[in-house]
Amino acid sequence: MTAQDAEELYVKEALALANDRSGHASSAPAPASGAPHGPEGARHAATPWPEARTRAERAARTARRRTPVTVALHDALGLVLAAPLTALTDLPSFDTSAMDGWAVAGPGPWAVRDEGVLAGHGRPAPLTDGEAAPIATGARLPPDTTAVLRSEHGRTDASGRLHATREVNHGQDIRPRAQECRTGDQLLPLGTQITPAVLGLAAAAGYDTVGVIPRPRAEVLVLGDELLTEGLPHEGLIRDALGPMLPSWLEALGAEVTAVRRLGDDAHALEEALRNSSAELIVTTGGTAAGPVDHVHPTLARIGAELLVDGVKVRPGHPMLLARTGRNQHLVGLPGNPLAAVSGLFTLAEPLLRTLAGRAAQEPYARPVKEAVHGHPCDTRLVPVVLRGDRAVPLHYNGPAMLRGIAAAVALAVVPPGGARPGEALELLDLPWATTGTQVCFT
Numbered sequence: 266m267t268a269q270d271a272e273e274l275y276v277k278e279a280l281a282l283a284n285d286r287s288g289h290a291s292s293a294p295a296p297a298s299g300a301p302h303g304p305e306g307a308r309h310a311a312t313p314w315p316e317a318r319t320r321a322e323r324a325a326r327t328a329r330r331r332t333p334v335t336v337a338l339h340d341a342l343g344l345v346l347a348a349p350l351t352a353l354t355d356l357p358s359f360d361t362s363a364m365d366g367w368a369v370a371g372p373g374p375w376a377v378r379d380e381g382v383l384a385g386h387g388r389p390a391p392l393t394d395g396e397a398a399p400i401a402t403g404a405r406l407p408p409d410t411t412a413v414l415r416s417e418h419g420r421t422d423a424s425g426r427l428h429a430t431r432e433v434n435h436g437q438d439i440r441p442r443a444q445e446c447r448t449g450d451q452l453l454p455l456g457t458q459i460t461p462a463v464l465g466l467a468a469a470a471g472y473d474t475v476g477v478i479p480r481p482r483a484e485v486l487v488l489g490d491e492l493l494t495e496g497l498p499h500e501g502l503i504r505d506a507l508g509p510m511l512p513s514w515l516e517a518l519g520a521e522v523t524a525v526r527r528l529g530d531d532a533h534a535l536e537e538a539l540r541n542s543s544a545e546l547i548v549t550t551g552g553t554a555a556g557p558v559d560h561v562h563p564t565l566a567r568i569g570a571e572l573l574v575d576g577v578k579v580r581p582g583h584p585m586l587l588a589r590t591g592r593n594q595h596l597v598g599l600p601g602n603p604l605a606a607v608s609g610l611f612t613l614a615e616p617l618l619r620t621l622a623g624r625a626a627q628e629p630y631a632r633p634v635k636e637a638v639h640g641h642p643c644d645t646r647l648v649p650v651v652l653r654g655d656r657a658v659p660l661h662y663n664g665p666a667m668l669r670g671i672a673a674a675v676a677l678a679v680v681p682p683g684g685a686r687p688g689e690a691l692e693l694l695d696l697p698w699a700t701t702g703t704q705v706c707f708t
């Protein structure tokens with residue numbers, strides 16, 4: 266069979282499937298894991314929006330156990346601790362001065378030692394009663410220090426003796442050893458996401474590396490013959506808006522994006538890419554509907570993938586799908602319309618990646634909406650919003666093919682079927698921005 270013959274066969278199969286689907290529309294509901302269906306044919310099987318998210322989360326739980334790895338601290342940002350962070354040292358690990366001034370022993374006035382104590386320098390000699398030593402913040406206290414006198418609270422007289430200008434309390438401005446933790450104390454539980462502050466704490470507590478849950482590997486397959494990667498749209502060709510957008514969003518959601526591949530509308534290339542991918546999550550864009558070159562459903566059927574979600578009762582993005590391949594990989598099929606793809610990303614890819622990456626779900630929160638929001642009669646709507654004070658303001662340009670609204674948004678408002686009245690509280694899904702570390706060279 267020539268490549269052209271094969272292509273024609275695929276197109277015929279796709280059309281036959283599309284016709285099949287319109288036949289199915291009037292028949293009894295089919296399970297989501299049945300034969301692949303297109304968007305309209307699958308309306309009866311479309312999954313309610315909250316259930317679709319639950320299924321994506323559950324699918325990740327049933328995936329193969331992901332083995333923790335050890336990474337250097339500077340590679341750990343955004344990952345999740347695979348074991349509790351326990352202190353490898355007391356913090357502070359020695360008695361230290363909290364202020365610049367003098368370490369003093371007993372009540373004043375004090376005879377001031379010539380030699381001061383600096384942070385990071387050797388062990389100072391003990392103080393005797395009535396003696397003081399100049400000291401810097403963070404320096405080791407000389408043994409037998411009873412308090413630290415701040416530089417602004419002491420004066421020396423003509424004979425060089427140090428006097429306090431206000432009362433000195435025993436132990437003041439001393440950070441005693443183990444004030445924050447003792448060796449072996451649990452500082453953070455397993456499952457904590459590593460923020461910049463966690464990196465700082467881990468370093469302070471003696472860590473060079475940490476055990477983490479690795480990022481799930483994701484591959485993006487961009488489908489569509491009409492897509493340009495540069496220049497102005499012309500002659501029916503348009504710019505690919507998803508290739509530039511999805512990798513950073515997937516990384517912000519916890520993935521490591523291993524490749525972005527543009528496959529055109531080539532069913533063979535798609536099938537090969539699916540069969541050869543070693544990613545844990547494959548994200549396709551476009552080709553989810555029932556057109557003659559919408560190859561996602563027929564290709565999934567061809568490779569024997571199981572459809573876990575086939576269409577979701579959400580606007581935009583209702584043709585989105587979630588499948589599992591025979592090799593226990595997951596595939597999220599995002600619709601080609603760009604805002605519909607974002608809807609699919611936050612409906613299916615977010616719960617799946619979050620669970621694979623071991624991250625906790627965002628604590629649900631709601632805000633009153635500033636004005637009425639039009640709803641779909643039966644489906645959930647996801648609408649880009651900004652926050653003004655405690656109100657969510659819906660943005661215009663929120664059609665399925667538009668990115669102008671979402672580009673200005675901070676969250677997606679979850680609008681229930683039927684819409685929302687002004688002042689009604691709507692759940693918000695925050696839009697995360699990339700959290701991967703930038704490569705900084707320290708000397």
Ligand SMILES: Nc1nc2c(c(=O)[nH]1)N[C@H]1C(S)=C(S)[C@@H](COP(=O)(O)OP(=O)(O)OC[C@H]3O[C@@H](n4cnc5c(N)ncnc54)[C@H](O)[C@@H]3O)O[C@H]1N2
Pocket residue numbers: 304305487488489491492503504505506507508550551552553554555556559582583584599600601602603605665
């Ligand atoms: N008969 C039906 N047709 C369609 C239905 C339906 O239910 N029955 N659903 C519509 C809806 S809703 C959507 S959304 C789209 C989803 O279509 P596909 O996932 O098959 O996507 P394509 O047809 O490939 O593309 C749709 C649209 O998006 C543009 N596109 C695709 N990829 C990109 C990209 N990377 N960057 C920018 N724009 C992209 C593409 O040119 C099309 O204009 O199906 C409807 N049809």
Ligand code: MOO
Pocket residue numbers: 579580581582583584600602604605665666
């Ligand atoms: O997925 Mo579509 O966006 O509802 O036009």
